[in-house]
Amino acid sequence: EMLLEKKKDYLGKRVLVTAGPTVEYIDPVRFISNRSSGKMGYAIARAARNRGAEVILITGPTNLAPPVGVKVIRVKTAEEMFKEVMKYYPEVDIAIKAAAVADYKVEGTSKVKIKKTEDSFELKLIKNKDILQEMGKAKSKQILVGFAAETNDLIKNAKLKLEGKNLDMIIANDVTEENSGFDHDTNTVKIIKNDGQIIQLPNMLKEELANIILNYILELKVKR
Numbered sequence: 001e002m003l004l005e006k007k008k009d010y011l012g013k014r015v016l017v018t019a020g021p022t023v024e025y026i027d028p029v030r031f032i033s034n035r036s037s038g039k040m041g042y043a044i045a046r047a048a049r050n051r052g053a054e055v056i057l058i059t060g061p062t063n064l065a066p067p068v069g070v071k072v073i074r075v076k077t078a079e080e081m082f083k084e085v086m087k088y089y090p091e092v093d094i095a096i097k098a099a100a101v102a103d104y105k106v107e108g109t110s111k112v113k114i115k116k117t118e119d120s121f122e123l124k125l126i127k128n129k130d131i132l133q134e135m136g137k138a139k140s141k142q143i144l145v146g147f148a149a150e151t152n153d154l155i156k157n158a159k160l161k162l163e164g165k166n167l168d169m170i171i172a173n174d175v176t177e178e179n180s181g182f183d184h185d186t187n188t189v190k191i192i193k194n195d196g197q198i199i200q201l202p203n204m205l206k207e208e209l210a211n212i213i214l215n216y217i218l219e220l221k222v223k224r
């Protein structure tokens with residue numbers, strides 16, 4: 001890993017990374033979100049920076065320290081993430097979408113704190129824009145890499161996302177694996193490339209996995 005980190009093979013490349021969860025507000029003091037810690041995305045941002053890349057990290061709320069030498073843009077909602085991503089996406093060479101974007105937002109977020117007047121209360125959720133899918137549609141020169149969080153049919157579901165979102169590579173994450181996924185320091189994934197190659201990886205530190213993901217990105221053959 002030390003050797004890998006000394007190689008400046010990302011010099012001159014602009015890399016956009018998204019990380020963390022998004023939060024979707026119910027009212028000014030309440031929200032729905034998910035268990036994403038942001039560790040995977042931050043590890044990728046740091047690894048890319050160490051290898052010489054110019055890195056833009058667009059992140060939902062996390063408890064992680066902002067990586068030094070990286071342009072960090074903080075967002076809360078999926079809508080904010082979409083706006084910031086689309087602002088920087090045209091200028092980057094590589095985009096890696098590790099964020100756990102909330103699939104739904106609250107319809108009609110209240111501008112004032114909701115009082116507990118009622119005995120029961122229903123929340124209506126409506127679909128958020130699929131940021132990665134929009135990036136796939138708008139893709140020109142960029143290499144686009146996504147993640148897939150699955151509990152079943154890992155390869156089948158991840159391949160559907162790879163094709164459906166016009167990606168060049170996807171990191172398929174079985175979130176039921178031990179010491180893997182949400183909030184762990186380690187992860188177990190399979191990487192699926194645009195040529196159909198599947199790389200099975202053992203459980204490893206997210207720092208180490210970040211470097212392996214960056215290695216495979218450089219190997220991708222993309223016709224543009």
Ligand code: CTP
Binds near residue numbers: 103130150
């Ligand atoms: N993603 C996104 N915008 C969304 C939802 C997901 O950009 N509104 C991105 C994630 O950042 C990830 C990829 O899409 O890189 C796959 O996310 P995942 O939750 O695994 O799949 P979904 O497409 O949301 O489908 P589902 O949750 O139904 O499996």
Ligand code: CA
Binds near residue numbers: 103
């Ligand atoms: Ca989802």
